[in-house]
Amino acid sequence: MGFTNLNIWKYSSPQTFYPLAGRMVPWFMGVAVVLGLIGLYIALFAAPTDFQQGDAYRIIFIHVPAAWMSMFTYLVMAFWAGIGLAFNTRLSSMMAHALAPTGALMTFIALWTGAFWGRPTWGAWWVWDARLTSELILLFLYMGYLSLVAAIDDPRRADKASAVLALVGAINVPIIYFSVKWWNTLHQGSSVSITRAPSMASIMLTGMLVMVFAFWAYSIAAALMRVRCEILERERDAAWTRELKKS
Amino acid sequence: MAATAGAACRAVVARDLLIAARRRSDVLTTFFFFVIVVSLFPLGVGPEPGTLREIAPGVVWVAALLAAMLSLARMFGADYADGTLEQLVLTPQPLTLLVLSKVLAHWLTTGLPLVLVAPVLGLQFDLPGDALATLLVSLLIGTPALSLIGAVGAALTLGVRGGGALTSLLVLPLYVPVLVFGAGAVTASATGMGVAGHLSLLGAMSLTALVLAPWAISVALRIALE
Numbered sequence: 001m002g003f004t005n006l007n008i009w010k011y012s013s014p015q016t017f018y019p020l021a022g023r024m025v026p027w028f029m030g031v032a033v034v035l036g037l038i039g040l041y042i043a044l045f046a047a048p049t050d051f052q053q054g055d056a057y058r059i060i061f062i063h064v065p066a067a068w069m070s071m072f073t074y075l076v077m078a079f080w081a082g083i084g085l086a087f088n089t090r091l092s093s094m095m096a097h098a099l100a101p102t103g104a105l106m107t108f109i110a111l112w113t114g115a116f117w118g119r120p121t122w123g124a125w126w127v128w129d130a131r132l133t134s135e136l137i138l139l140f141l142y143m144g145y146l147s148l149v150a151a152i153d154d155p156r157r158a159d160k161a162s163a164v165l166a167l168v169g170a171i172n173v174p175i176i177y178f179s180v181k182w183w184n185t186l187h188q189g190s191s192v193s194i195t196r197a198p199s200m201a202s203i204m205l206t207g208m209l210v211m212v213f214a215f216w217a218y219s220i221a222a223a224l225m226r227v228r229c230e231i232l233e234r235e236r237d238a239a240w241t242r243e244l245k246k247s
Numbered sequence: 248m249a250a251t252a253g254a255a256c257r258a259v260v261a262r263d264l265l266i267a268a269r270r271r272s273d274v275l276t277t278f279f280f281f282v283i284v285v286s287l288f289p290l291g292v293g294p295e296p297g298t299l300r301e302i303a304p305g306v307v308w309v310a311a312l313l314a315a316m317l318s319l320a321r322m323f324g325a326d327y328a329d330g331t332l333e334q335l336v337l338t339p340q341p342l343t344l345l346v347l348s349k350v351l352a353h354w355l356t357t358g359l360p361l362v363l364v365a366p367v368l369g370l371q372f373d374l375p376g377d378a379l380a381t382l383l384v385s386l387l388i389g390t391p392a393l394s395l396i397g398a399v400g401a402a403l404t405l406g407v408r409g410g411g412a413l414t415s416l417l418v419l420p421l422y423v424p425v426l427v428f429g430a431g432a433v434t435a436s437a438t439g440m441g442v443a444g445h446l447s448l449l450g451a452m453s454l455t456a457l458v459l460a461p462w463a464i465s466v467a468l469r470i471a472l473e
Contacts, residue, residue: 063466085466140420147416151407160470161403165417168399168463172421175452183431 014091014231015240021224021231028221033238035214042207056120059113061207065215067110067131071173072221073103077145078170081163091227093159094234096166097149098227103220104142110135130181137176155234216241256348263352265323273321283315285368296373303372304382304433310362311386312422316415318357319401322349323468327405333345333472341468342417343461346468350398350461358390374437381436385449390428392453395460396421400411401465425452 011017026172050057077099084093114132115125126132148165152158235241250258288306289299326332338458365386366379372384400418405408432445442460 049371111260136320137420137423140416144417146404147409147413148407151409151413152407157470157473160473164399164463164467164470165403170423171459172424173422176420179427179448183427222434 010205012089012234014094014235015238017091018228018231021228025221025224025228028217028224032214032217032221033215035210039211039214042210043204047204047207051150053121059117061211063110063113063117065212066106068112068212069215069219070103070106070110070135071220072245073099073106074138074141074166074173075170078104078166081159081166085163085167086158090159091231093163094211094227094230095223096163097099097159098223098230099219100142100145100161101226102147102222104139104146106215106219107135107139108242111139116130133180133183134173134177135181138173143168248340249378250340252340252344255338256344256381259335259345259348260339260352260355264355267352267356272343274356274360277318277357278313278364280317281310281361282364282368284310284313285333289371299372300374300437301368303374304378304430304437306372307365307368307382308389308430308433309427311365311390312393312419312426313396315357315359316418316422317411318353319397319414319418320411321473322353322398322401323405324401324410326470330391332468334446335467336472339425342468346398346402347457347461350464353398354394358391359395362386362390374433378433378437381442381446382433385429385432385442385446387444388449389425392425392449392456393422393455395456395464396425399463399467401473402464405468425449428452 009018039061042160043058047061049055077096080099081096082090082094083089105223112130115133118127118201119125145162149158149162152161232241285307290301292298292302323332326335336342338345362383366383369379369382397414397418398415400421403417404414407413428445428449432442432449435445436442
């Protein structure tokens, strides 16, 4: 069998995706743990103390990856929700549902660690700055999505209704971001940017990138575990899940 | 013989306005909710004119958001319950235009009264004349966006458990940009800065909502009626 007859649609059915996800979870979880340990070692021991912010800056090793994941997860969720709405594929919608709690968790971690960072640096737990505010509204969007899914009993209707909401939210995320940005900006400029050289020591950057990959791997593993539960719950009356239960 | 799309839209608007005229209390409830919420703030914050002038734009706009949100349940609720909505979906005319007519009727009965009474409430907060005019204009431009975005939330939560509170959870975060620029325009006017930028952005949001929302509303209604 050559690479050419590989059927990429094979894993778009819950029945075939369930064991595949089961095989992938330990790998991603393993990567998350290993990279997390390396990243934390760099963050807590290898990286030097910042001359301006002292040791408080070390929070960014958690804060920045969580903030990135929170926004990215929303887009991925909206993408799968849109695919599910357009092509009526059950697995896509389940994937969207599975991603939402992880995204909400990342948003919450970003807000929480941001407060811990803000207290020593700005002298306030919370300021009404553009990024904080848009992150908070992102949390509200996740909560709205999760409550809409929870409120509708018919799973197919919940899939579609929440997909419309996710897409409307995805269109709104940039609008919200720019509106609160013009409204009030106090947050420090981005330290990492693609267009210019990073303004931080390379060991700090390395530590942060390692942590970003750890957060990626964790999010994927968590979403896959959750989608497995979702598949089992939805397909509990299907023949293959009954056989799975017997074996 | 099928009516033209224009005639169907006019019929939908006329019908909704007639229902609103027959059940005036529904419309008046939203209206007085707006008036009462705005009047509560001076009682809570204190009557110093300086403070009131400062908070007026935000207070009036937040109250408008809440009033618009409260009235959302009425937009499709009764039609969903008695089957009218199903007939609307089954008509040969494009559903996007029909829902747009329903949103228009909703705005005429809830949004427009808020716009018209807002300058009077602004007087309670000692807003200067320019700021009052800006308040009127900003609400006039911004409230259609509130009705359009709100209609998406109302359509998504049709016949769902915990409808009202759920709608607010879905809709209020999406209202944020409208609030920022609506209240921002009035604040800019009160502090003597230009308002054209705020109002242009507000207009852009309303127009974007006008293009995209009817599509999302009709998809959501079809999902609800499946």
